[in-house]
Amino acid sequence: APAQPLPPRAAPFCRDDLLTATYVSADVTLVQILRGTREVGLYTSATLLTLTLNILARVLNWSLYPRLSRTTGTAEFRATVRTSVRLLMLIGMPLAVGPFLLGSQIMDLLWGHRFAPALNCYLLLTLVVPIRFLGHTTGTALTAADRQTWRTWAVGGAAMSNVLLNLWLIPDQGFLGAGIATLVTELLLTATYVLLLLKEIGVFCQRGDLMRPAFACAPLALLLLLLRDHAPLGVRLVVGAITYAAAALACNAFSVSYVRG
Numbered sequence: 700a701p702a703q704p705l706p707p708r709a710a711p712f713c714r715d716d717l718l719t720a721t722y723v724s725a726d727v728t729l730v731q732i733l734r735g736t737r738e739v740g741l742y743t744s745a746t747l748l749t750l751t752l753n754i755l756a757r758v759l760n761w762s763l764y765p766r767l768s769r770t771t772g773t774a775e776f777r778a779t780v781r782t783s784v785r786l787l788m789l790i791g792m793p794l795a796v797g798p799f800l801l802g803s804q805i806m807d808l809l810w811g812h813r814f815a816p817a818l819n820c821y822l823l824l825t826l827v828v829p830i831r832f833l834g835h836t837t838g839t840a841l842t843a844a845d846r847q848t849w850r851t852w853a854v855g856g857a858a859m860s861n862v863l864l865n866l867w868l869i870p871d872q873g874f875l876g877a878g879i880a881t882l883v884t885e886l887l888l889t890a891t892y893v894l895l896l897l898k899e900i901g902v903f904c905q906r907g908d909l910m911r912p913a914f915a916c917a918p919l920a921l922l923l924l925l926l927r928d929h930a931p932l933g934v935r936l937v938v939g940a941i942t943y944a945a946a947a948l949a950c951n952a953f954s955v956s957y958v959r960g
Contacts, residue, residue: 721858726877742874745821756835767843783836791829792912804932820878834889857888915946
């Protein structure tokens with residue numbers, strides 16, 4: 700059969716980008732309209748330290764995309780997806796646990812006391828980091844498997860849900876409501892991507908892919924709690940990073956065989 704002309708083939712990608720831009724920017728826009736500039740500033744101080752970390756997932760998954768698109772439907776495709784999940788969970792989980800436990804000190808260091816009201820929103824959004832990492836991997840895999848239309852429908856549902864949640868929560872909860880809407884939206888979107896990818900290629904990761912970095916985060920969390928009132932932020936960051944690396948090494952999470960799936 701002749702190849703479909705380029706514009707129709709590109710249409711799902713265009714719709715996906717437009718819908719993604721809608722739900723990514725809806726929160727700030729609605730906070731501005733419903734609560735004003737001050738709360739936009741507070742909300743942005745939290746999102747800059749959390750949601751922008753998704754660039755790490757983009758860097759990895761865009762690098763893997765050519766390989767994914769060449770190997771669709773094969774065992775190598777599943778192994779590549781699993782590699783991305785393992786690597787991003789190794790990065791994403793400590794980026795959620797550490798900042799969650801060090802949130803007040805991080806906010807105070809970077810933004811000062813005037814931004815203290817944004818702390819609870821910041822803590823909430825730290826939980827989004829590994830969720831977004833997983834969502835970006837599964838979404839990219841769907842696109843590589845020529846299921847961009849499925850992804851577009853999922854993003855469309857996420858955009859609509861996000862706008863409705865923001866309209867419901869922001870008038871009462873302020874910018875914290877926008878944070879809640881973001882967390883719920885990312886959970887729903889990632890769950891949808893995972894289910895669609897399971898339908899397309901079957902099981903692509905195992906419980907250990909999430910449990911190993913979770914186990915490595917346990918001593919990190921314990922140490923940060925023990926040092927809460929006994930060490931400055933810089934010391935806790937360095938010691939926490941070393942502790943997590945040692946725990947991940949002990950869990951064999953840095954081995955080539957583990958990372959390659």
